[in-house]
Amino acid sequence: QVQLVESGGGLVQAGGSLRLSCAASTRTFSTFAMGWFRQAPGKEREFVAAIGHLGGKLYYADSVKGRFTISRDNAKNMFLQMNNLKPEDTAVYYCAADRADATNIRLGVVAYWGQGTQVTVSS
Numbered sequence: 393q394v395q396l397v398e399s400g401g402g403l404v405q406a407g408g409s410l411r412l413s414c415a416a417s418t419r420t421f422s423t424f425a426m427g428w429f430r431q432a433p434g435k436e437r438e439f440v441a442a443i444g445h446l447g448g449k450l451y452y453a454d455s456v457k458g459r460f461t462i463s464r465d466n467a468k469n470m471f472l473q474m475n476n477l478k479p480e481d482t483a484v485y486y487c488a489a490d491r492a493d494a495t496n497i498r499l500g501v502v503a504y505w506g507q508g509t510q511v512t513v514s515s
Contacts, residue, residue: 394418405514415469426488
């Protein structure tokens with residue numbers, strides 16, 4: 393069982409930045425592809441970004457390309473740098489992990505989910 397814990401959410405004005413972190417409780421972190429999803433009120437959960445096992449194979453949703461950057465370290469952490477935030481980015485952001493590659497993450501094939509962190513962007 394892998395536990396994922398997100399942090400870094402909060403309230404920010406439009407145009408501002410936030411950096412989300414996801415800490416994974418596994419000794420085999422490098423064997424997991426990782427990703428971020430989000431769910432706004434009244435909407436379905438949607439894909440945001442994914443990163444392959446060793447940091448390759450990056451995928452982004454069209455709505456965040458050029459503004460968000462996904463990364464991971466060699467320990468147990470994954471990050472999402474979010475710049476030029478917009479009110480429509482307001483959502484609960486979830487960390488996701490799967491032993492398959494980042495392509496599967498992008499398609500929503502996820503074995504483990506975090507509990508989410510709230511991001512609110514005011515206009």
